Amino acid sequence: MRDGTAATAIQPSGGVLKGTANGLVNFFAGLTILFALWWLAIYLATLDPAASHWAAFGPIPAFKSLGKMWESGLIANALWTSGYRLGIGLLIAIAIGVPIGIVMGRSKRFRDLSNSPFQLMRMISPLSWEPIAVIMFAGWDPAIIFLIAIASVWPVIFSTAAGLAKVDPAWFKVARNLGAKPWHIVTQIILPAITFDVLTGIRLAVGVAWIVLVPAEFLGVTSGFGYTIEDARESLEYDHLMAMILVIGAVGYVIDASLLMLIKRFSWHKQ
Amino acid sequence: MLARAAATPPAVGSSLPRENHTVSIRGVNINIQGLGYRYSTRGKPTFSNLRLESQRGEALAIIGRSGCGKSTLLHIIAGLNRPTEGSIQFDGKTVDGPSSRWVMMFQAPHLFPWMKVSQNVGIGLRFAGWPEKEKAERVAEALRLVELSDYAETNVQDLSGGQQQRVALARSLVMEPELLLLDEPFSALDAFTRASLQRDVRSIAKRLGFNLIIVTHDIDEAVLMADRALIMAGAPGKIVHEFQVDLADPRQRQDPAVQSMRARLMDAFHAAAQISGSAAQEMEEEAISGIA
Ligand SMILES: Nc1ncnc2c1ncn2[C@@H]1O[C@H](COP(=O)(O)OP(=O)(O)OP(=O)(O)O)[C@@H](O)[C@H]1O
Ligand SMILES: [Mg+2]
Numbered sequence: 001m002r003d004g005t006a007a008t009a010i011q012p013s014g015g016v017l018k019g020t021a022n023g024l025v026n027f028f029a030g031l032t033i034l035f036a037l038w039w040l041a042i043y044l045a046t047l048d049p050a051a052s053h054w055a056a057f058g059p060i061p062a063f064k065s066l067g068k069m070w071e072s073g074l075i076a077n078a079l080w081t082s083g084y085r086l087g088i089g090l091l092i093a094i095a096i097g098v099p100i101g102i103v104m105g106r107s108k109r110f111r112d113l114s115n116s117p118f119q120l121m122r123m124i125s126p127l128s129w130e131p132i133a134v135i136m137f138a139g140w141d142p143a144i145i146f147l148i149a150i151a152s153v154w155p156v157i158f159s160t161a162a163g164l165a166k167v168d169p170a171w172f173k174v175a176r177n178l179g180a181k182p183w184h185i186v187t188q189i190i191l192p193a194i195t196f197d198v199l200t201g202i203r204l205a206v207g208v209a210w211i212v213l214v215p216a217e218f219l220g221v222t223s224g225f226g227y228t229i230e231d232a233r234e235s236l237e238y239d240h241l242m243a244m245i246l247v248i249g250a251v252g253y254v255i256d257a258s259l260l261m262l263i264k265r266f267s268w269h270k271q
Numbered sequence: 272m273l274a275r276a277a278a279t280p281p282a283v284g285s286s287l288p289r290e291n292h293t294v295s296i297r298g299v300n301i302n303i304q305g306l307g308y309r310y311s312t313r314g315k316p317t318f319s320n321l322r323l324e325s326q327r328g329e330a331l332a333i334i335g336r337s338g339c340g341k342s343t344l345l346h347i348i349a350g351l352n353r354p355t356e357g358s359i360q361f362d363g364k365t366v367d368g369p370s371s372r373w374v375m376m377f378q379a380p381h382l383f384p385w386m387k388v389s390q391n392v393g394i395g396l397r398f399a400g401w402p403e404k405e406k407a408e409r410v411a412e413a414l415r416l417v418e419l420s421d422y423a424e425t426n427v428q429d430l431s432g433g434q435q436q437r438v439a440l441a442r443s444l445v446m447e448p449e450l451l452l453l454d455e456p457f458s459a460l461d462a463f464t465r466a467s468l469q470r471d472v473r474s475i476a477k478r479l480g481f482n483l484i485i486v487t488h489d490i491d492e493a494v495l496m497a498d499r500a501l502i503m504a505g506a507p508g509k510i511v512h513e514f515q516v517d518l519a520d521p522r523q524r525q526d527p528a529v530q531s532m533r534a535r536l537m538d539a540f541h542a543a544a545q546i547s548g549s550a551a552q553e554m555e556e557e558a559i560s561g562i563a
Contacts, residue, residue: 170377170379170381171381171383173377173381174377174381174383176369177351177369177375178371178394178398178443178446179371179374179395179398179399179446180398184398188394188397189383192383192385192386268384268385268426268428
């Protein structure tokens with residue numbers, strides 16, 4: 001692994017630029033195909049005059065109302081409130097998950113003991129906690145944050161523990177030998193060594209949290225993406241509904257892509 | 272290199288000019304008595320009743336067959352492994368753990384792969400709380416010494432085995448400890464780089480006055496670097512012979528005095544062979560092949 005590194009440094013000239021250009025072409029081509037299929041499906045559906053109300057679900061009305069909804073502040077408002085719930089939920093999951101993951105990776109006893117309860121709890125659909133969350137918390141906001149935290153804590157825990165399992169015990173020996181104190185071991189050795197895995201866990205967590213967020217907002221609250229969709233359905237504004245779905249997809253995509261960039265930035269693993 | 276205790280950051284606003292620090296009393300009197308060690312309570316002891324003494328500022332070489340316990344001994348002296356019997360004392364104080372004042376360079380580089388070369392070299396100074404600027408100066412100096420100045424910003428995973436070994440050497444040398452323990456530090460290096468580092472490490476140790484304990488398979492290395500060579504035999508590990516290397520500095524390989532000293536060290540192996548039988552016999556063969 002270490003010996004073959006000289007070869008990997010050699011790249012065909014312009015390889016990176018070409019890769020980006022290709023990536024952009026594929027990006028837009030893929031999206032164009034998606035929207036074309038969407039348009040086609042709605043077009044075919046509305047050939048039958050009895051189903052003409054489906055026209056509002058098409059891509060063109062969706063894009064039109066996207067502009068209007070942006071101007072009215074509807075999108076920004078949903079982004080802000082949903083983003084707040086997601087962010088706080090994730091922060092709680094990270095604050096709880098990373099230390100538990102570190103203990104799990106370091107202590108075999110804790111690992112053996114926690115394995116069955118954690119695996120069991122991990123398999124509980126996060127939304128099935130909703131009735132309990134509603135009883136537990138006075139407001140809807142904390143209840144939703146709780147659901148997001150409990151959905152996203154598991155990937156953070158398990159990735160952190162897996163990252164720690166890959167840490168070479170010799171690094172601790174080297175660090176102690178050079179006069180490292182226990183907190184140095186944590187901040188200078190363990191954390192940088194596992195950042196990659198923690199971020200990978202956070203990326204998985206965001207994926208789950210983003211999926212849980214919308215249905216969690218269908219009930220109770222009067223803001224956020226889920227509420228806006230539900231509201232559009234009740235007031236029969238199907239173009240609004242589709243525009244919101246578009247925004248949810250796009251925002252999720254951007255968050256995931258940013259995390260992927262961060263992961264690449266912090267990855268020290270050589271293939 | 273600057274003569275300054277690595278564990279303490281330079282005093283800010285110190286009234287003493289820096290030159291005054293160059294006259295420092297470094298090094299430790301090492302006293303190891305009745306040392307016993309076993310890796311597992313059931314297994315055979317790696318050492319029993321091992322004795323080793325070394326004066327302040329002395330450069331010791333330990334020579335011995337593979338598996339006789341040289342690395343284990345260095346780990347114990349560095350405070351990384353606890354002796355099961357006996358004790359290790361530096362200047363009369365029992366060693367009870369690792370410290371930036373006695374630093375070991377391991378047989379394998381064990382570099383931190385997420386850090387660049389310069390960060391790897393500076394990590395010990397970072398633990399000791401050195402200010403950024405002084406740390407950078409020291410690191411640059413250490414990198415110059417191991418001829419890796421051009422690689423300061425390189426990812427350590429992109430270095431050759433010999434380059435990684437030199438980073439590991441710089442990482443321990445930069446601490447300027449009281450005692451530097453080197454475990455086959457130049458095994459992955461070409462003859463030219465090895466010769467210049469053997470000379471440089473010895474001269475730094477002598478200039479700053481710190482103790483050196485170097486484990487090696489190479490008789491030449493022992494003759495070029497040490498004031499005294501210890502021949503170790505295994506199962507359980509003990510020092511079967513010691514040999515004074517009284518040579519003036521700088522030592523040159525082709526110098527007749529060095530040549531004859533090497534021949535005498537070879538004779539010492541013969542003596543050791545009589546003491547510990549076939550084990551020393553094999554070691555002698557290894558020593559001969561090392562010269563070829
Ligand atoms: N972590 C360990 N657990 C159990 N036994 C060990 C361990 N490390 C080394 N040993 C045993 O202790 C003995 C001494 O090993 P050590 O690494 O000190 O030898 P060495 O003299 O440094 O050898 P080499 O010249 O090959 O580096 C060997 O027999 C080895 O099998
Ligand atoms: Mg060894």
